[in-house]
Amino acid sequence: MPLSTAARLAPATTLIALLLAVGHAAAAPVAATIENGTTTTACAEEDNVSLTLRGDGIRHMRIEALQPDYLDKIGNDVTAPDFSGCNFDGGAHPTDPAHRFKKRTVVLLDNAEWRIVGMTLPTFWRPQSVPVTVGKRSDRGFHLLQVFRKENGKALEAIVLYPSDGYWRLKPLPDPRFGDGVYGSSFLLGPVEAAARPVVSIASIRIVPKPLAIHVRFANGGSAVARVDEISRTRTALDVTLSKPTVNAQPFAVLRSMYVTPDNADVSEVRWQAAPQAAQQVLPLPEVKSLQATQVRFGRSLPSKHNTSAPDISFGGFDSSEAR
Numbered sequence: 208m209p210l211s212t213a214a215r216l217a218p219a220t221t222l223i224a225l226l227l228a229v230g231h232a233a234a235a236p237v238a239a240t241i242e243n244g245t246t247t248t249a250c251a252e253e254d255n256v257s258l259t260l261r262g263d264g265i266r267h268m269r270i271e272a273l274q275p276d277y278l279d280k281i282g283n284d285v286t287a288p289d290f291s292g293c294n295f296d297g298g299a300h301p302t303d304p305a306h307r308f309k310k311r312t313v314v315l316l317d318n319a320e321w322r323i324v325g326m327t328l329p330t331f332w333r334p335q336s337v338p339v340t341v342g343k344r345s346d347r348g349f350h351l352l353q354v355f356r357k358e359n360g361k362a363l364e365a366i367v368l369y370p371s372d373g374y375w376r377l378k379p380l381p382d383p384r385f386g387d388g389v390y391g392s393s394f395l396l397g398p399v400e401a402a403a404r405p406v407v408s409i410a411s412i413r414i415v416p417k418p419l420a421i422h423v424r425f426a427n428g429g430s431a432v433a434r435v436d437e438i439s440r441t442r443t444a445l446d447v448t449l450s451k452p453t454v455n456a457q458p459f460a461v462l463r464s465m466y467v468t469p470d471n472a473d474v475s476e477v478r479w480q481a482a483p484q485a486a487q488q489v490l491p492l493p494e495v496k497s498l499q500a501t502q503v504r505f506g507r508s509l510p511s512k513h514n515t516s517a518p519d520i521s522f523g524g525f526d527s528s529e530a531r
Contacts, residue, residue: 236483236501237265237525240455243477243495245466249292251513254393256464256474256492257405258505260522265453268460269436269524270394271444272377275517277510284385284516292467303332303403308348315341315352316416322362323414325349332403337370341414352412354419356380356438363387365438368421373397373407374463377443378518391473391517392464392505396433396447397425399458421445443518452527462505462520466492471513474520479503501525 381388506519
């Protein structure tokens with residue numbers, strides 16, 4: 208924004224105030240639209256929850272995995288799979304293609320702070336073989352990239368990215384009572400496409416170890432940088448910058464999760480703020496249709512009898528600036 212002659216001749220304090228005002232205006236909060244495409248199911252192992260995020264002009268956001276509010280009140284963390292209401296038993300989903308691969312596990316980085324592992328599964332529903340670079344090491348064809356945070360020498364998993372279909376999973380470091388903890392919801396980040404289920408097609412991934420940042424280049428153009436801002440007992444947080452502003456016609460994120468009943472769900476309610484200073488609103492998941500939010504949290508108030516300690520997932524900090 209060009210400065211007027213008066214501004215150029217103004218005292219330094221006035222000029223600084225003007226520049227700060229311009230900066231704040233450029234980074235004004237942007238609201239996202241959240242649309243609920245959840246379907247009903249009796250299967251606790253099926254992602255029947257789809258919460259789509261859209262918006263215009265968003266370049267930056269913060270994504271967090273947060274401990275559920277009830278964590279201190281539970282004594283038993285139920286993490287075993289439950290296929291009792293499903294038409295499959297833990298193998299491949301019956302509707303998925305089965306592309307075959309050579310199974311392998313590769314340690315891509317192992318230092319005092321991080322352990323990053325790439326895994327190729329024997330079968331996967333997508334054939335893509337995505338190039339991956341971690342530091343100076345390059346490889347390809349992984350179905351999972353696992354990021355472990357070292358704590359007192361022990362590696363604790365906090366982030367998983369699936370290169371072939373673009374899904375992410377986050378969790379905070381677990382409460383010591385609960386071993387390794389458990390994932391719940393997953394999400395897509397980037398230009399979401401419709402396939403057998405929503406996907407983001409990734410052209411390449413580059414992970415910079417220090418400070419840890421995950422650079423994702425999308426097959427359909429554009430890229431994202433997810434900087435790992437925090438991994439703690441409270442949260443795992445990513446600060447995300449997109450190379451291109453979002454457009455409302457294409458979702459920039461989708462939360463995928465499971466809901467059978469309020470006490471058997473990875474997400475059973477939505478909490479949001481329509482503006483940064485607005486009061487928080489809450490609705491049970493089945494009552495959500497479409498809403499506008501500058502901050503939204505997908506989670507649970509009632510303890511779930513399945514994936515009990517799984518984290519809530521929050522999206523917020525939407526703005527039009529390139530970085531913070």
